[in-house]
Amino acid sequence: MAIWGDRKADRVAETLLRQIASGRLRPGSVLAREAELAEAHGVNRSVVREAIRQLEAHGLVQPVKRRGTIVLDPLESPSPDVLRAMLEPEPGVFDGKVLRDLLEVRATLDIEMSALAAQRRTDDDLAAFEALLRRLRGHLGQPDAYAAAMDDFILCVARATQNRIYQALVSWHHRVRADIDAMNLMIRLANESHLSGVAFLVQLIAEQRADDVRALVEGVHAWSIPRVLAAAALASGAPLELQADITFSPFHSRESL
Amino acid sequence: MAIWGDRKADRVAETLLRQIASGRLRPGSVLAREAELAEAHGVNRSVVREAIRQLEAHGLVQPVKRRGTIVLDPLESPSPDVLRAMLEPEPGVFDGKVLRDLLEVRATLDIEMSALAAQRRTDDDLAAFEALLRRLRGHLGQPDAYAAAMDDFILCVARATQNRIYQALVSWHHRVRADIDAMNLMIRLANESHLSGVAFLVQLIAEQRADDVRALVEGVHAWSIPRVLAAAALASGAPLELQADITFSPFHSRESL
DNA sequence: TCTTCTTATAAGTCGGACTTATTTCTAGTC
């Protein structure tokens, strides 16, 4: 219960969001009147109105004069915050499938973006990559800083595609997965092997070897996805098949290129 | 100038959005005080507050007590509406690159989703596909209805992947491209050939031939992207290279499978 | 020089009045 801030409007909005996301408030139904909501939550009507304005911006409701505020289908909301609420019925609780879904999408994006970046990167992009590599090296052994630098690295790859939609998509995906510990699990174990792998990727992009880039990134994800899922299952105490071999060297495919 | 509604709060929010998207208001700078904005726009402070709440939900600003409302980087906003504003400096005006970007991302999503759908589709999904095919057939010759049905078809494919992130991503992409005429250009020319191509795709998905599905969808996009771009350039009066051969038979690759 | 207190400021909250668009009921017309 802390998606947004701790103002009253945020709390009211979050309460309504949970009710919509959980299906207690169905699409097509009508919210209580602003005045009623205000009374029910013990706040002023202005606060309720601000909350509704928030929900509207997230594509969850649609106020209509004289009829009331209509609830929309949360599945059709393009907001990452709403998606989070749908995926996370209780704070910190995800089913394993969501993890798989996120990793799957991330893999697709990474692969395509890396290949495109290899084709279109400018010299400025290369300079940015080098700067990121230095930053990563400087943060070895500091998981949080290293993970943050890796996020910036992905953004840098997105920029190098010269495709603004990919850039926005990366922001979107990032916001969905933010604070999902399991998603950051692998990166937190990063070591010199990981760093040298990234360096190799940068080199391939610099040489514009798009096919090799694709193969490399594909290999990395094929290697790491089952391991992240296994590790996450392990962490949550669920049964798992793939316990052994969770050592970190996703760039094993490097030699084959 | 009609991204959102026509309430005063919407108009104020949109004005500020344009200023942020165009760079007139820089990330890190501080908005005028609520009271000043209210006076400047000739509205009450409540209206300004609702507008700011909207912008906040779109990830554009961050109010901080005692300091004011800080402008964030619109490039990091995950909101499709904001992206639209960035891409569309004036209503209806896009540079051709944006079109390419959108089609590129769409192709990637379509290809991966279709392949996944082929692997994971349930019998319910197949039934939904068949229903959509019937609907498409019924709307042949009615471009708007046909296009709407095709949007639902894509959503159906997304559902068949059993991956909720893909489903959300499709909503996101749809909202970005909504009302961009050029994006719908190809589909508006749809004819029997297109319909039979879709039917063939459904068949391949039913037979779970993921590799063939991938090849088919890849082929369709490889064929249609340059033609959509050419047609868009033609429509906007810009010079173009690829004028000839804009007949619609994107499923030419069908026979090769 | 550093810490602690004060103060000014801008967002946050309040309550209550008034406006406007739209639904729905009512009454009048054919």
Add this chain to the structure above:
DNA sequence: GACTAGAAATAAGTCCGACTTATAAGAAGA
């Protein structure tokens, strides 16, 4: 009886002006 025009009711939209609260920044003290 069906149909249209108008009246009433309703819920969102707008406005006003005052009060509260957190905090950045400056003042006072150690």
